[in-house]
Amino acid sequence: MERLIICSLLATLMxxxxxxxxxxxxxxxxxxxxxxxxxxxxxxxxxxxxxxFGRVGNVNVSPDGKQIAYTVTWYDIAENKSNTDVYIMxxxxxxxxxxxxxxxxxxxxxxxxxxxxxxxxxxxxxxEIKPDGTGERQVTDLKGLEVSEFLYAPTGNKLLMTIETKVxxxxxxxxxxxxxxxxxxITSDLMYHHWDTWDDGYFSHVYIAGYADGQLTxxxxxxxxxxxxxxxxxxFGGISDIAWSPDGKTIAYTSKKLKGKEYTMTTNSNIYLxxxxxxxxxxxxxxxxxxxxxxxxxxxxxxxxxLSMEREGYEADKERIFIYDFTDGTMEDVSKDFDxxxxxMQWSPDGKSIYLTACFDxxxxxxxxxxxxxxxxxxSKDGMFDYQGVQLADGGLVVTRTQIIKPAxxxxxxxxxxxxxxxxxxxxxxxxLNLPTMEKRYVKTSDNKxxxxxxMFPPDFDQSKKYPVIMMCTGGPQGTIxxxxxxxxxxxxxxxxxxxxxxxxxxxxxxxxxxxxDGVSKDHGGQPERDLLAAIDNISxxxxxxxxxxxxxxxxxxxxxxxxxxxxxxxxxxxxxxxxGIFDFQSMYSTTEEMFFENWEKGGPxxxxxxxxxQRVFKQSPINFIENxxxxxxxxxxxxxxxVPYNQGLEAYNIAQMxxxxxxxxxxxxxxxxxxxxxxxxxxxxxxxxxxxxxxxQ
Numbered sequence: 001m002e003r004l005i006i007c008s009l010l011a012t013l014m015x016x017x018x019x020x021x022x023x024x025x026x027x028x029x030x031x032x033x034x035x036x037x038x039x040x041x042x043x044x045x046x047x048x049x050x051x052x053f054g055r056v057g058n059v060n061v062s063p064d065g066k067q068i069a070y071t072v073t074w075y076d077i078a079e080n081k082s083n084t085d086v087y088i089m090x091x092x093x094x095x096x097x098x099x100x101x102x103x104x105x106x107x108x109x110x111x112x113x114x115x116x117x118x119x120x121x122x123x124x125x126x127x128e129i130k131p132d133g134t135g136e137r138q139v140t141d142l143k144g145l146e147v148s149e150f151l152y153a154p155t156g157n158k159l160l161m162t163i164e165t166k167v168x169x170x171x172x173x174x175x176x177x178x179x180x181x182x183x184x185x186i187t188s189d190l191m192y193h194h195w196d197t198w199d200d201g202y203f204s205h206v207y208i209a210g211y212a213d214g215q216l217t218x219x220x221x222x223x224x225x226x227x228x229x230x231x232x233x234x235x236f237g238g239i240s241d242i243a244w245s246p247d248g249k250t251i252a253y254t255s256k257k258l259k260g261k262e263y264t265m266t267t268n269s270n271i272y273l274x275x276x277x278x279x280x281x282x283x284x285x286x287x288x289x290x291x292x293x294x295x296x297x298x299x300x301x302x303x304x305x306x307l308s309m310e311r312e313g314y315e316a317d318k319e320r321i322f323i324y325d326f327t328d329g330t331m332e333d334v335s336k337d338f339d340x341x342x343x344x345m346q347w348s349p350d351g352k353s354i355y356l357t358a359c360f361d362x363x364x365x366x367x368x369x370x371x372x373x374x375x376x377x378x379x380s381k382d383g384m385f386d387y388q389g390v391q392l393a394d395g396g397l398v399v400t401r402t403q404i405i406k407p408a409x410x411x412x413x414x415x416x417x418x419x420x421x422x423x424x425x426x427x428x429x430x431x432x433l434n435l436p437t438m439e440k441r442y443v444k445t446s447d448n449k450x451x452x453x454x455x456m457f458p459p460d461f462d463q464s465k466k467y468p469v470i471m472m473c474t475g476g477p478q479g480t481i482x483x484x485x486x487x488x489x490x491x492x493x494x495x496x497x498x499x500x501x502x503x504x505x506x507x508x509x510x511x512x513x514x515x516x517x518d519g520v521s522k523d524h525g526g527q528p529e530r531d532l533l534a535a536i537d538n539i540s541x542x543x544x545x546x547x548x549x550x551x552x553x554x555x556x557x558x559x560x561x562x563x564x565x566x567x568x569x570x571x572x573x574x575x576x577x578x579x580x581g582i583f584d585f586q587s588m589y590s591t592t593e594e595m596f597f598e599n600w601e602k603g604g605p606x607x608x609x610x611x612x613x614x615q616r617v618f619k620q621s622p623i624n625f626i627e628n629x630x631x632x633x634x635x636x637x638x639x640x641x642x643x644v645p646y647n648q649g650l651e652a653y654n655i656a657q658m659x660x661x662x663x664x665x666x667x668x669x670x671x672x673x674x675x676x677x678x679x680x681x682x683x684x685x686x687x688x689x690x691x692x693x694x695x696x697x698q
Contacts, residue, residue: 043434044459045496047685050487051075051678054425056400056408057084058109060118065394066091067131069099069109069118070410072425080679086120088131091393091412093422099133108149108239113156117214121147126161128214137214145220148204149239152211155248158276159211161220162239167228168201189260193642194593195235196672204230206242206253208276223251223274223281231255233269233293243295243304249276252284252295252304264595267291267313271306284324290317298351302326305345305354308333313596314521316478318514321345321354321369334369338376339513342367346390355379355390355397359511362452362482364388366399366413381417384438386483398422402485404456405435405492434459436495443504443538446530452505452512453535454481456495466546468696470494471536471573472503473554473561477520477528477601480511488675488684489555497689498697500545504535522603522613524557524585525564525620532561536572549696553577553688556644556673560622563652566633567625575695577688579636580644580673583652585621591645626655632662634691636684638671664691 038052057071068091073084084105089096099118100106108121117128119139124146126139139159140147151160169175170192172182185198192199205227210218224231231253232241241254256269270285271292285292290309297304304324309317319341324331335342340358347354354369366380366387379397380387387399397413401421410423439455458467472489474481481503494501505512507528508520520528532552540547550573554562559581566576582588586606589598599605603613633656637649646667656663666687668680675681 038429040429040432043432045433045435045490045493047493047682048077049429049433050490050493050685051077051682052429053407053487055487056410056423056425058107059389059391059398059400059410060109060111061091061391061393061398062111062131063113063115065392067115068393068398068410068422069111069131070423071107071109075678077678077682080677082678086118086129088118088133089422091395091398091422093412093420093424097133099129099131100136108147110150110152113152113154119150119152121150124148126150126159139211139214140209140216142220145207151239151242151244153244153248154246157211157217158248159209159216160242160244160251161207161209162204162232162242163207163220163222164202165205165222165224166201167203167226168199170199170201174201190595191260191264191593195643196638196640197235197642203228204232204234206231206251206274208251223279224255227257228259229255229257237293240294243297245297246299246301250274251276252297252306254293254295261595264593265313265599266596267309267315269293271295271304285322290314292322294345296345296347298347299349300351303351305347307342307345313600315594315597315600316476316510316517318517319343321356323371334371334374335376337374338369341510342369344388344390346392349392355392357388357390357399359386359480359482362454362480362505362509362511364480364482366390366397366417379417380413380419384440384483385419387411387413387419403483404438404454404485406430407485434496436492437461441538443535445507445527445534447527451531451534453538454491454503454505455539456491456501458495458498458500461500461544463544465544467498467500467544468549468551468692469536469539469545470499470501470692470696471532471539471550471552472501473532473552473558473565474503474506474509475554475556475558476510477508477524477557478510478517481505481509482511488681493685497693499551499692500539502535502539504532506531506535521601522617524560524601524617529561529564529568532565533569533572540572549574551575551577551692551696553579553692555579555581557582559644562633563622564620564625566631567622567628569631571630573631575692576631576633577636577691578633578649578652580638580641581635581648581652582622582644583648584623585618587651588644588648591647593642623651623655626659629656629659629661632691632695634664634666634687636666636668636687638668638673638675640670640672643673 055073059070069088071084073082075082086099086106104122106120106122110119119128129136145163148162172184173180205222205224207220209216209220243252251274268289269291270283274281289312292308295306307319308322311317320333321335342356342358344357357364364386367376385403389400391398400408401411402408411419437457442450443453445451491501510517552573559578562576562578563581563583602617604611606618635649635653637646639646653665675684
């Protein structure tokens with residue numbers, strides 16, 4: 001359900017995860033302080049702690065590999081908002097400097113082709129600043145147009161920008177000018193809303209303008225003029241879906257040039273090539289029916305690599321690396337024997353290999369692909385952490401790295417695959433915390449498979465005591481439960497509140513091979529849920545678990561798992577929490593937007609009585625098991641969630657109330673599938689722990 005752009009190795013041993021990971025010979029780090037002298041009131045994590053952390057965003061290495069520009073976002077709880085600033089440091093982590101300090105916020109960093117300036121977007125316009133912090137200047141002043149992201153041409157004479165552009169009239173005031181205050185959405189097709197926005201007639205288009213020495217020399221030209229299609233794809237696409245050829249004559253971009261019902265029934269995006277000389281566009285991926293995205297030219301421009309899924313309609317299919325050779329017109333899948341989905345591709349300078357990240361055993365690792373023999377080699381050392389965003393730098397590879405207990409920081413990998421932290425944005429806060437420890441274990445499933453389960457223990461865990469347990473049911477239904485850091489489903493926060501927290505990599509979770517990933521489709525309510533029960537039954541055998549104080553929580557597909565478990569758990573759990581969960585398969589099918597997802601996962605529409613696979617899945621809808629509900633449940637949903645419409649949460653809560661089951665409802669009128677505003681998120685955490693504390697601690 002959530003296409004993740006954004007996917008640890010000792011079994012049965014408890015691992016204490018540190019916070020700085022300094023090697024013995026690493027010098028004392030320079031620390032960035034975005035909020036001066038934050039003094040925590042407790043050495044245990046609280047909901048507020050999550051909003052004190054600085055969040056590392058755009059990371060961009062200079063053309064010569066010697067400097068790193070990056071953004072950090074800081075949140076103000078009292079003001080209920082965030083602000084993002086630009087920073088720079090040397091590629092060895094020294095000489096940190098804050099380049100911007102405005103209330104406007106900056107993002108979409110790009111080094112200019114010659115390294116003389118760093119470009120960024122502020123209030124919808126492109127600005128530039130020198131690496132030493134001087135010479136800030138505004139490049140664009142586009143009246144009525146706002147830049148989302150941009151790229152400098154490698155040749156230095158052009159600027160590419162993505163801009164939201166009005167193409168169609170879908171709002172009543174546009175269709176009926178004499179009714180300027182009317183705000184009705186009017187449509188005669190599907191895909192009239194998506195994730196959290198209604199179709200307002202605006203589409204993301206690529207614009208090209210002449211550029212020289214900090215100024216536009218030609219007016220921007222919309223290369224997608226009149227097209228009711230997005231480049232990049234919404235809502236998760238970005239500037240990595242667009243690429244300049246090294247000679248600056250061609251642009252490769254991703255788009256899904258379909259409309260309405262046809263759009264919502266397929267994942268078929270394609271790679272297009274636009275010639276600046278001829279002003280013509282051609283499709284490169286004709287006949288390839290799955291997702292195709294993230295094109296990237298080889299250094300000499302003779303080849304184009306991109307990520308491609310094979311199966312139409314399946315958003316969690318294996319990502320393949322395809323390469324098109326412009327010299328002979330051949331196209332090849334160079335990743336046939338690699339049983340994981342690559343991401344973060346980066347060509348080597350000689351064009352003979354590609355660096356990438358991929359998830360194995362629920363951790364993202366860095367690999368190199370030798371294009372001559374098609375061999376993948378892991379170059380990062382194994383550990384309880386995730387690497388993402390590979391870039392070449394002086395003396396190594398620059399990446400971001402996360403742990404479940406530690407937010408993203410910038411690291412550099414040396415020739416031995418060892419990661420050294422560079423940014424230390426959050427060191428001062430982390431040093432004040434007594435953090436949990438964790439273990440990686442493997443559990444036998446009901447069909448005798450090995451399933452990975454992460455287990456996180458409270459700080460100062462004492463095996464002689466009894467602890468309540470929270471089992472987290474992951475969403476997706478595909479996607480990893482790796483070492484990514486979450487600012488809401490934060491397992492370290494749960495453990496810091498005194499709960500042993502487990503999160504099973506049940507059938508469907510990515511990072512364990514494509515066969516395991518495929519295991520959830522058309523089996524919702526089947527083996528994946530039996531996997532969850534196997535995990536809680538396994539952990540319940542430990543002497544430090546209080547079997548009378550077990551709870552479970554989840555969001556999206558994980559919320560479905562909670563609603564399903566509520567009718568099928570056979571008294572295992574004492575309390576449930578479901579966020580943005582799917583309760584009624586029929587109404588979900590009839591009111592959501594990405595129908596390719598529903599058709600792939602469910603097997604087809606519920607009214608097709610001849611479709612045995614679909615009928616079997618729809619019978620597993622949680623609404624069909626409400627006669628068994630007997631466990632307190634907290635239901636949370638955002639009203640602007642169009643992916644899992646909020647009536648799903650209302651149905652579940654209303655039925656729980658009518659059946660006399662202790663229940664509580666939290667509805668966020670202005671939030672979507674996630675909870676993004678600081679104060680709303682803190683309320684979310686307070687409700688979460690108040691509910692579990694009531695039923696699992698008293």
